[in-house]
Every structure is written in C-alpha cells, then in structure tokens.
Amino acid sequence: MTDWAQVREDGYPVPGDRPVDELVAELTGMLRSPDPLVRDRQAYSVLATWIGRGVLSTQQLRALGDEMVPRFGDSEIQARTFAPLILDAIVSAGVFEASWVPPYERWYVAEEDLRGYDAKLGWLHAVAHGADLLGTLGLHPAVEPVQMLRLGIGRLLTPTPYVLRDMEDDRLGYALAVTLTRPDLTDSDATEWLDPALRAFATPPAEGITPEVTNTIRTLRALYLLVDHGLRLPGAQDVAHIPQRDQVKAKITEVIRMVTPYYL
Numbered sequence: 001m002t003d004w005a006q007v008r009e010d011g012y013p014v015p016g017d018r019p020v021d022e023l024v025a026e027l028t029g030m031l032r033s034p035d036p037l038v039r040d041r042q043a044y045s046v047l048a049t050w051i052g053r054g055v056l057s058t059q060q061l062r063a064l065g066d067e068m069v070p071r072f073g074d075s076e077i078q079a080r081t082f083a084p085l086i087l088d089a090i091v092s093a094g095v096f097e098a099s100w101v102p103p104y105e106r107w108y109v110a111e112e113d114l115r116g117y118d119a120k121l122g123w124l125h126a127v128a129h130g131a132d133l134l135g136t137l138g139l140h141p142a143v144e145p146v147q148m149l150r151l152g153i154g155r156l157l158t159p160t161p162y163v164l165r166d167m168e169d170d171r172l173g174y175a176l177a178v179t180l181t182r183p184d185l186t187d188s189d190a191t192e193w194l195d196p197a198l199r200a201f202a203t204p205p206a207e208g209i210t211p212e213v214t215n216t217i218r219t220l221r222a223l224y225l226l227v228d229h230g231l232r233l234p235g236a237q238d239v240a241h242i243p244q245r246d247q248v249k250a251k252i253t254e255v256i257r258m259v260t261p262y263y264l
Helices: 004-009 020-030 036-053 058-073 077-092 098-110 126-139 145-157 168-180 187-192 195-202 211-229 245-259
Strands: none
Touching: 004 036, 020 036, 020 058, 036 077, 058 077, 058 098, 077 098, 077 126, 098 126, 098 145, 126 145, 126 168, 145 168, 145 187, 145 195, 145 211, 168 211, 187 245, 195 211, 195 245, 211 245
C-alpha cells in the first residue's frame, strides 16, 4: 500500500514502484471511503492533481470517467457526491464522453441528501460538487447550454427538506452564470429556462416558504450579481460578460419579485 498522506505532503509525485493503473485503482477505491481524510485529502486531492498535471493518458481518463458514472447510483452518499468532482477534472482536462451526461443529470436533479458538511463524513456537497460539473459541461461545445440551465433550475425547484448552506447556492449560481456566457445561446434560451420558477411561484405553497423556494431565490440573487458585474471563467484572467445581460437580469428580477414583491 502506498502512503498517500506522504504523497500529498511531498507535492503529489507519482510513486515509481507501481504501475499508474494500479495506483489509480487504489485511489478510486479510497474515493468511496467514509473517512474524509482518506477520501478528500488523499484520494481526491491526488487524483485531481494528477489529472490536472497530465499524469493520466486519454485512455486512462476515459476509463476513470466510465468508472465514476455508476457511482451516481451508489448507496453511499460520499461515493455519489465525489463522482462529479472527478468527472469535472476529467472533462476540464479535455476528455469527454456524451454517455456520461444523462446519468449525471438524473442524479443531480434527484439527489435527496443535500447535506453540505457532516460531522462524521466531512464534506459531501452534492449541490456544489454537481454544480462544478454543470458549469464545466455548460461550457463544453458538445453539450447544449440550455440543457444545463434547465438542469440547474430543476435541481433548485425539486422539493427538499434542506436549506442550502456552506456557499452551495453561490456555487450553483456561478455554474449557471458560466453557462450563460455561451455565445450560441439565443435570447429566449438565456431567459426561458427560468419559466419553471415563475410557474412554481405563481401559486404560493400552503406551508409557506419552502426550502426549495429559499434555495432558488438565494441562488438567483447570486446569479444576478454575476450577470450584472461579470465573472471570471475557469482558468481565465479577463472578466467575461453574459451577452443577454439585461434580459437575464430582468427575468431574474421577475422571478424574485414573485416571492419578495418589495423588489423593484
């Protein structure tokens, strides 16, 4: 067994005593661990660093992505929520398979355990980790951007007992803003994905403001700020702007005003 804590301490060198495939297999097994030190600080940090540095070949990255997809149906929450992080790193490194997208979409909108941090399991972050992949796919030329926008609003409007915390709403707001920078979005594409929120908020729930309403409003507030001021895309220095800035701001305001009518 490799001392992965020492590998991390040494700056993530690739141990030379074992084949890379064997090392990756051990790390992917550790990625399911309920121990956050093993899963997050060792398995994930090593894999993400190696992917970013180009240690894994295209074939190895594709195989790793294929291994992550079934984890969206895993019985363990930490296995489900770390799969999108690895896929995000793989797609960001330039390897993409269209077959990875539908299982991710099904998981993201349906995941019921939205805990951010758990005292025993550590960071779980289903919404935030899924949002990171959403933003990466939202920029990918092989993915329809409106598909990711609709996924984002679908995630927000899905009934849940959880009010998001730990900046998860900001992470999803950023992913939506990233997707909205796509130049191939039409004016209607850039705004009509918000129509489900308008329909949902048209009839206030009898039980008052539900968690999903709160989550949606908070996320859209974060999105509004990014649309208004611009944002930095991953790996970029210059500020990016959303082509339909004014239309998107107006539509977001229309949605928020339905819940908080004191907005102008």
